[in-house]
Amino acid sequence: MAESINDLLSGYTQFRNTYFENSQCTLFESLRTQGQRPKAIIIACSDSRVDPALILNTAPGDLFVVRNVANLVPPCELDHSHHGTSAALEFAVCSLEVPHIIIMGHSSCGGINALVQGQANPSPEGFIGQWMTLAEPALRKMEAEATQNALTLEEKVECCALHALVDSMENLYTFPWIATRIAAGTLSIHSWFFNLQDGRLYAYNPSTQNFAPL
Numbered sequence: 001m002a003e004s005i006n007d008l009l010s011g012y013t014q015f016r017n018t019y020f021e022n023s024q025c026t027l028f029e030s031l032r033t034q035g036q037r038p039k040a041i042i043i044a045c046s047d048s049r050v051d052p053a054l055i056l057n058t059a060p061g062d063l064f065v066v067r068n069v070a071n072l073v074p075p076c077e078l079d080h081s082h083h084g085t086s087a088a089l090e091f092a093v094c095s096l097e098v099p100h101i102i103i104m105g106h107s108s109c110g111g112i113n114a115l116v117q118g119q120a121n122p123s124p125e126g127f128i129g130q131w132m133t134l135a136e137p138a139l140r141k142m143e144a145e146a147t148q149n150a151l152t153l154e155e156k157v158e159c160c161a162l163h164a165l166v167d168s169m170e171n172l173y174t175f176p177w178i179a180t181r182i183a184a185g186t187l188s189i190h191s192w193f194f195n196l197q198d199g200r201l202y203a204y205n206p207s208t209q210n211f212a213p214l
């Protein structure tokens with residue numbers, strides 16, 4: 001147990017040496033005095049293997065990041081609940097005026113895998129099952145395809161994850177301040193899928209309705 005926290009603290013020491021003890025590195029000085037101007041907001045999975053800053057080789061200040069279970073975007077719901085992902089989107093789009101929204105899914109997603117296997121609701125009093133209902137339309141689309149083609153479990157999980165990405169993309173349009181900016185051409189949205197097997201990103205092309213390597 002102590003070993004894992006010590007690993008993290010040694011990483012912290014390296015971070016301090018790079019960004020704060022090195023007088024040539026003034027990145028945080030300019031980020032502190034001039035504020036952040038991130039290039040995009042990215043909604044990624046909480047999965048420890050899928051770090052958007054690592055995959056896109058970004059520096060502090062480049063990305064406004066939201067990570068949640070299965071990188072899902074809920075529809076715009078004005079019901080006074082606690083909508084963390086929607087709040088982050090609102091801040092990035094309306095206050096920071098980011099020019100891009102990226103949703104990044106991935107292969108072998110634990111949340112999607114649990115949904116496909118009917119295990120997404122481990123505790124009736126818990127939060128995961130209710131959260132994963134957002135991906136139920138994607139599950140039904142996958143099941144329709146799985147009856148036509150004999151899909152392996154791995155293929156079902158990937159198929160469901162890809163449908164969930166497209167559904168999340170469509171949910172973005174339900175936020176009026178996103179839809180108006182897309183219509184005005186000041187905001188674009190992207191749906192990417194990271195394959196853990198080959199390390200490649202696949203992007204959704206709305207005109208072909210397919211994902212192709214970037």
Ligand SMILES: [Zn+2]
Binds near residue numbers: 106112
């Ligand atoms: Zn995941």
